[in-house]
Each structure stands twice: as C-alpha cells, then as structure tokens.
Amino acid sequence: MNVHTSAEAEDDLFNGFEFYEQQSPGLGNYFAENLRSDIRSLCLHAGIHRKILGYHRLLSKRFPYEIFYRIDDDEVTVVRVFDCRRDPRWIERQLRMRPGREE
Numbered sequence: 001m002n003v004h005t006s007a008e009a010e011d012d013l014f015n016g017f018e019f020y021e022q023q024s025p026g027l028g029n030y031f032a033e034n035l036r037s038d039i040r041s042l043c044l045h046a047g048i049h050r051k052i053l054g055y056h057r058l059l060s061k062r063f064p065y066e067i068f069y070r071i072d073d074d075e076v077t078v079v080r081v082f083d084c085r086r087d088p089r090w091i092e093r094q095l096r097m098r099p100g101r102e103e
Helices: 007-023 027-040 088-096
Strands: 001-007 055-059 065-072 075-082
Touching: 001 007, 001 027, 007 027, 007 075, 027 065, 075 088
Parallel strands: 001 075
Antiparallel strands: 055 065, 065 075
C-alpha cells in the first residue's frame, strides 16, 4: 500500500515537533522519527485499527498521539495527527469538518 500524508497532518506533525523541541532540544527530532515510523507501519497494517468517526485510528507507540487515516483502494491517506491530551470534543469537531469522511 502507498501511504500519503495530508497537508493538515503535516501541520499537526510540525506542531508536535515544535512542542517537543521546546521541551528539550533534540526531543522534537525523536518525536518526528517515531511518528513517521508509526505512519510507515501503515504500509503493512492499514485497516486493522478501530474506526472512529469514519477514520481508522492508530495510536503512536511512544508518544500520546493518535493518527487518523482512511483507505481508498491501495492508497492510505493520513488525514490528521492529534495529541491525545487535547479536548476530545475539539478532536471530534476537527474530524467532522473534514470532507470525504466515511461512516
């Protein structure tokens, strides 16, 4: 499967990188490497994750982040990447506003 990351998901990853880099220099790179690894794992494991609001959700292995993605034929698109510590209502609103959502 081919895995693509939406512009919104790239922004989410960059925001996470900045947050962790401010906590400790180098931690942002560690965050980015781990989240990218989680996303790459979708080449093999896409579709096995629970669906929430029409998207599959992969929980990151090392950071409190959730990766929301959809599958279209042989294409996996990561649509958003959220910090699990955010208000769940905010996360739900962000996902509901996104076009192309499956139920």
